Amino acid sequence: GENVEQHPSTLSVQEGDSAVIKCTYSDSASNYFPWYKQELGKRPQLIIDIRSNVGEKKDQRIAVTLNKTAKHFSLHITETQPEDSAVYFCAATTGNDMRFGAGTRLTVKP
Amino acid sequence: DAGVIQSPRHEVTEMGQEVTLRCKPISGHDYLFWYRQTMMRGLELLIYFNNNVPIDDSGMPEDRFSAKMPNASFSTLKIQPSEPRDSAVYFCASTPVLGTDEAFFGQGTRLTVV
Numbered sequence: 001g002e003n004v005e006q007h008p009s010t011l012s013v014q015e016g017d018s019a020v021i022k023c024t025y026s027d028s029a030s031n032y033f034p035w036y037k038q039e040l041g042k043r044p045q046l047i048i049d050i051r052s053n054v055g056e057k058k059d060q061r062i063a064v065t066l067n068k069t070a071k072h073f074s075l076h077i078t079e080t081q082p083e084d085s086a087v088y089f090c091a092a093t094t095g096n097d098m099r100f101g102a103g104t105r106l107t108v109k110p
Numbered sequence: 111d112a113g114v115i116q117s118p119r120h121e122v123t124e125m126g127q128e129v130t131l132r133c134k135p136i137s138g139h140d141y142l143f144w145y146r147q148t149m150m151r152g153l154e155l156l157i158y159f160n161n162n163v164p165i166d167d168s169g170m171p172e173d174r175f176s177a178k179m180p181n182a183s184f185s186t187l188k189i190q191p192s193e194p195r196d197s198a199v200y201f202c203a204s205t206p207v208l209g210t211d212e213a214f215f216g217q218g219t220r221l222t223v224v
Contacts (some may be wrong), residue, residue, distance in 0.1 A: 001168065032209050043201065043215040044153070051210070089153060095209040097166065098143065102152035 002027040006101025019077045021104045023090035030092040038087045080108045116216035128190040131219045133202030145201040192223045
């Protein structure tokens with residue numbers, strides 16, 4: 001099955017700085033790569049996703065890039081705010097499987 | 111739709127007892143997943159169903175864990191007998207199509223085995 005690795009496990013930035021979280025996957029058949037944000041005590045919720053026919057996607061302060069050749073994708077958050085503090089999960093999905101990375105705990109210091 | 115509904119939200123039980131967690135997926139979603147979340151291991155996929163049929167249960171930790179989906183609107187995850195190391199948050203998620211669509215998570219069940 002698919003194996004997803006996510007780095008770093010924790011990330012602390014100053015408000016206004018950028019944050020980058022990276023994931024690698026093992027199954028070249030993976031074609032859908034969602035990112036989820038989980039606030040303390042709440043459920044994971046989708047914040048952005050990218051499909052394998054696209055190299056980059058942006059939504060306001062959030063962007064995701066995908067390199068299918070290298071089998072890695074990244075989440076970029078610009079102009080971070082305290083409310084961005086949460087655990088972020090990447091996932092890689094084929095038609096037969098959906099696996100998550102271990103998560104990155106992002107802390108944005110005011 | 112009210113989203114994915116899990117019950118109970120919290121469960122405290124004694125070691126050795128049977129625990130049953132319940133999930134109602136979003137109507138029309140053909141895929142249902144059970145995940146376990148712990149600080150040490152993150153989100154682990156336990157099992158998933160497609161059209162009520164278990165497809166991959168390789169993540170189920172051991173025979174004490176079992177899952178069923180008797181119909182399209184209901185699934186259970188059972189632990190018998192429960193152990194303290196089973197303490198975690200258990201999430202159910204559903205999606206209409208695997209591989210192209212967002213998965214929607216329930217609120218989770220926080221299980222504590224003492």
